[in-house]
Amino acid sequence: MNNQDLNGESIWSRTTEIPPRRPLPGDVTADAAVIGAGMAGILTAFLLSRRGISVIVLEADRIAGGQTKNTTAKITSQHGLFYQKLIRTAGKDRARLYASANESAVEEFETLIREEQIHCHFKRLPSYLYSRDPARQADLEREARAASALGIRACFTGQTGLPFETVGAVRFENQAQFHPLEFIKALSDQVTVYEKTRVIRVKGHTVYTNRGTVTARHIVFATHYPFVNVPGFFFTRLHQDRSYCLGLSGTAPLDGMYYSVDKNGLSLRWNEDTLLLGGGSHRTGKNRAGGEYERLARAAKQFYPGCNITARWSAQDCMSHDGIPFIGSYCVFRPYWHVATGFKKWGMTSSMLSAMIIRDRICGLPNPYEELFRPQRFLLRASAKSLAADLLESTAGLAKGAFHLPLRSRPLPKGHGGIVRIGFKRYACYRDEAGRLHRISARCPHLGCQLEWNGADKTWDCPCHGSRFDCDGNLIDNPAQTGCGCGGQTPE
Known part of the structure; x- marks a missing residue:
């Protein structure tokens, strides 16, 4: 298994280039301002513009430069072992709405692609939820019955196209996959996007950026994780997870998309001449040892002998306590602020759904799904377990960040990071392969909260809310809006 030079770039980024856009030229006005030019932001802007709403999209970096370029690009209502749980914790009526909403999003993708004649390798095919553990077969059978009872074309099957034995799978019919950057490139050509324009703050109807202001009747936060803490308080209701992916050549094609319910299970899908092999999911900030890419490589060698690893990359997902995205009003006191977040691992489907709901909110149209996804809901039975876990993690991270407990100052091996004491201060330090010590503030x-080392991506990650930084403190992922203080390099 020969590996090409890998730099963390997804296969989508390698095969599609979106032309750059100019920054915001100064102070402007519009009917709506959308913050974030990922899939959710561009879709929202496009659907609004179709209704005659003037829209400006503001992007801190590049179009699709965040999580959109790192997705596995499945468009599906199959969301893991979820429907039987949702029926139990939220009731059958809400579960049926959730199923219908996601099925409608899949249909809307196909309709839009056909109407706009977008060439993005869109393909309808089944999505499978599988297990290799005999103890999980009953769970799969129950999930199949639950999804079917909610109106989804789903059934339990013992047949899969995987190169290893399973105890069965739930087959969801007529789901889809596509090339996300080919799709977003075509849509972004039809909306006004200003790149390299970082939003600093939002007050009332005004968005303040490093390039000027945008005044709008409606403001949409499509930034993956909402960065305005108050109002909204989304930092108390969301955490982030990371997962990893390899691109493999020299394998047989697959007949569908596959997602495992097992611990350390694999996600697989085929794209033209490349197999996407994913896994290694963990809470952001909880991966000091690393090794996810190596574990995926071992699985690739085991199941696809002779394959080549042609790409590797990672992605980040926002997780709500009850497993349902937050789509709608940012806060009851800001009815003209709208938000889309908490997509879990199903960002493409949820992006379309959020664009449809927010379009209808702004245009004053009824939407059957708005109440289910309302950010101000609180479903206690569905949220309790995750809420407790998030409170524990946030309390621990804040305590570490606030109190400088004694630390031993010991040398770091090359290629490793850790929190160390230098003099009387603590730093997040990384020693590169040349022996240089990169040190930044240990606090997000x-x-x-105290940052933690991610050994797989060699980044500093926040376990509380998921902000990420490179070894020199440069911001990679929000909700943080700035870097975390470069302490310099020391040759040692």
């Missing part, structure tokens, strides 16, 4: 600038 978002709310002050």
Whole structure:
């Protein structure tokens, strides 16, 4: 298994180039301002513009430069072992709405692609939820019955196209996959996007950026994780997970998309001449040892002998406590602020759904799904377990960040990172392969939690809310809005 030079770039980024856009030229006005030019932001802007709404999209970096370029690009209502749980914790009526909403999003993708004649390798095919553990077969059978009872074309099957034995799978019919950057490139050509324009703050109807202001009747936060803490308080209701992916050549094609319910299970899908092999999911900030890419490589060698690893990359997902995205009003006191977040691992389907709901909110149209996804809901039975876990993690992270407990100052091996004491201060330090020590503040600038080393991506991640930084403190992922203080390099 020969590996090409890998730099963390997804296969989508390698095969599609979106032309750059100019920054915001100064102070402007519009009917709506959308913050974030990922899939959710561009779709929202496009659907609004179709209704005659003037829209400006503001992007801190590049179009699709965040999570959109790192997706596995499945468009599906199959969301893991979820429907039987949702029926139990939220009731059958809400579960049926959730199923219908996601099925409608899949249909809307196909309709839009056909109407706009977008060439993005869109393909309808089944999505499978599988297990290799005999103890999970009953769970799969129950999930199949639950999804079917909610109106989804789903059934339990013992037949899959995987190169290893399973105990069965839930087959969801007529789901889809596509090339996300080919799709978003075509849509973004039809909306006004200003790149390299970082939003600093939002007050009332005004968005303040490093390039000027945008005044709008409606403001949409499509930034993956909402960065305005108050109002909204989304930092108390969301955490982030990371997962990893390899691109493989020299394998047989697959007949569908596959997602495992097992611990350390694999996600697989085929794209033209490349197999996407994913896995290694963990809470952001909880991966000091690393090794996810190596574990995926071992699985690739085991199941696809002779394959080549042609790409590797990772992605980040926002997780709500009850497993349902937050789509709608940012806060009851800001009815003209709208938000889309908490997509879990199903960002493409949820992006379309959020664009449809927010379009209808702004245009004053009824939407059958708005109440289910309302950010101000609180489903206690569905949220309790995740809420407790998030509170524990946030309390621990804030305590570490606030109190400078004694630390031993010991040398770091090359290629490793850790929290160390230098003099009387603590730093997040990384020693590169040349022996240089990169040191930054150990506290996340978002709310002050202590950063933790991610050995797989060689980044500093916040376990509280998921902000990420490179070894020199440069911001990679929000909700933080700034880097975390470069302490310089020391040759040692």
